[in-house]
Amino acid sequence: MIIKNTALVLTITFFGCACLSAQSALTINLGPSNKTVRLAGVGEKKDTKPTLPVLLDDYRSTWVLEDSAATGKPDHAISYDREKKVIAEAWDLNHDGLMDSFYFYEQGVQVKQEIDSNFDGKIDIWVYLYKGNYMLAYERDKDFDGIVDLVKRFGP
Numbered sequence: 234m235i236i237k238n239t240a241l242v243l244t245i246t247f248f249g250c251a252c253l254s255a256q257s258a259l260t261i262n263l264g265p266s267n268k269t270v271r272l273a274g275v276g277e278k279k280d281t282k283p284t285l286p287v288l289l290d291d292y293r294s295t296w297v298l299e300d301s302a303a304t305g306k307p308d309h310a311i312s313y314d315r316e317k318k319v320i321a322e323a324w325d326l327n328h329d330g331l332m333d334s335f336y337f338y339e340q341g342v343q344v345k346q347e348i349d350s351n352f353d354g355k356i357d358i359w360v361y362l363y364k365g366n367y368m369l370a371y372e373r374d375k376d377f378d379g380i381v382d383l384v385k386r387f388g389p
Contacts, residue, residue: 273381281355281379285323285335327352
């Protein structure tokens with residue numbers, strides 16, 4: 234699996250995955266804690282508000298800020314737990330001062346990603362991972378109306 238998330242294009246390529254389209258809600262186990270996550274069904278309204286703040290000013294002193302593009306303002310924020318394991322990250326992919334891609338971790342392993350692919354401040358792609366490498370499922374609002382248009386689940 235390759236995930237490329239750039240300022241203009243989100244490309245997801247899968248290698249050797251059996252893909253199933255979902256017409257109704259699904260439940261998956263997520264991360265080391267086996268926390269259960271309910272996926273939205275196609276046509277179901279989804280909260281499009283990002284889980285993490287969008288504005289850079291909202292990232293407090295507990296976050297490490299980075300200017301990876303050398304623009305003079307941070308475009309990456311990362312938060313660690315007491316064991317120095319990553320718990321969350323946020324990226325400003327188009328360098329407009331608003332975060333648009335959010336990563337969530339459990340015990341240092343990525344379990345979820347929220348993406349604002351059209352940079353309107355609302356999440357329209359939700360990706361769920363297992364062990365940080367395996368995509369369990371994703372949900373997508375293709376027309377940006379807050380209603381899930383596509384749900385894909387991979388594997389068992």
